Amino acid sequence: MSVVEIVRFAVRGLVANRLRSLLTMLGIIIGIAAVILLTALGNGASQYIQGQIAGLGANSITVLPRQPPETAGTSGRPLTTGDVQALADPQGAPDVASVSPVVQLSTSVDAGRSRTDAIVVGSTPSYFPGANVQVGTGRAYTDVDVEAGRKVVLLGRTVADDLFGVGSDPVGRDVLVRGVPFDVIGTLAPAGQGQGLANPDENVLAPITAVQGSLTGFGDLSQIVVQARSTEAQAAAESEINSILDRRHGIEDSENRDYQVLSARQLADVLDDTLGAFTLLLAAIAAISLVVGGIGITNIMLVSVTERTREIGIRKALGAPPSAILGQFLVESIILSVVGGVLGVAVGYAGTLVPLGDFRPVVLPSAVVAAVGVSAAIGIFFGAYPARRAARLRPIEALRRE
């Protein structure tokens, strides 16, 4: 009794019950396709969001003033140039690459007949790498511009489009910021959507001295932008910032801080946690459908063996050894789960090729392996169990079953 004969019997058994075999396989196909598709969705969403966060500037840290809670008993101190100098000290903050003081105001900007609203950001040249802002046309302002308090600006893409027409190059023109004339020395590269905290397209960048001198006065800072030495150094840089500012602001309990530190990393952590939970949820749903598929095989194998107990009896009476009976049913369930598994992977993979909005599902190889493995294991185990029982029956007992 060769393996070939056993396989032939198994195939004949499956073909003789074509519809039932197909329906069983359908259960496995749906289960496996669901696992692959749902985990791919979670994975794709996670990769998409991580990509978006990387666009925020992975090394960038923003320090903002904050109203401390009432229990702190103080209204808190503002952020000052003193804070900037302390953070720029390489002794106290070795993981900080640059520190940029920022003053901001939201105001109208005029160019001849057109006018628009924009956020004017006054800072130092280190702001450009620090906030991950690129120059599109013209040049960035320099330390010389800052020291001299020159009234020069770079316009964000949207601002330039609104004032001078879409795609125009306004370098060399003049604008009035709250009535004060500034020279346009450049534009910012379009950042597009998804830049998170601030959208540079709607910003107007100018030297901090010029903004303070003619617009806001020399008061407190709106924020401090810090650049960490590297992505890896970001967490260290954040804790250095915390300890320096806590000391300077006299804060003992971190709950009572009068400032907050924001970074892309924190955002990524929060989103990662959320996405992790989301993926887990999808995986749980998928696992349920897989179990349902597995129960499908089990059910069919039980029915198949029970229904064919008589046939098993005949085969035994004609001299089939127990191993041949066991083998036949085992091979039947293996064929069902393997063919169903392969088709399920194909269907699931095909499903992931459909783009959903901005992101694409990304297949997790581990999910494929787990799905196919689990369904095959369920199929084989529960296929083997009734077959083993049948193979052990005395021929006459098997023959008597109806």
Added chain:
Amino acid sequence: MTGTGVTNVLDVRKLSKVYGAGDTAVHALCDVDLTVRRGEYVAVIGHSGSGKSTLLNMLGCLDAPTSGRYLLEGLDVADLDERQQAVLRNRQIGFVFQAFNLIPRTTALANVELPLVYAGVGRRRRRERAMAALALVGLQGREDHRPNELSGGQQQRVAVARALVTSPALLLADEPTGNLDSQSTADALGLFDRLHASGRTIVLITHDDEVAERAERVVVVSDGRLSEAPARR
């Protein structure tokens, strides 16, 4: 396994079979003794429900007795494991069931080939022998019919062909002519005569006196007990 030195192919001693237990227990066979010599042609007769099929099932190693010993070719069947019993059923015994027991949705040819598959005979050889066996029972041209496409008598003849295809030394048949008309019965009996003449041992159950007359020896089962019918010839 061949044990050709033993003259008694079948040797049954104090064999009993009880179905069920307690109040509902049925004593289908009580202390049956029976020996069948090599090449003997034995008919078993008896009323319906007397225990004939029960006896034959045990002779065919399809069922185990409640008590007693059964030696086949001098070997105690109770000492054999499952696999060895399977080999025994496959090589030594051809069994024709009262209820035919063909595999449904499977052609006559595939049904007849089945014992040869388990015997490990190659495809071509298997086909030849199965075709020959079907021809022997007058079913040439029906190879590709499934059991539900055959008449009762035809199914019975497929069952006989399947029992003969391995050329077993021992043929056990439970009412093999029960569903046949007089012509087919005569054909089947002619076949058994030829098998007997070629040295096969045959034990068959029948209700038909005409069939019993063809045998060398007739045993009667009544209420689970066995007795020898008076010898004729």
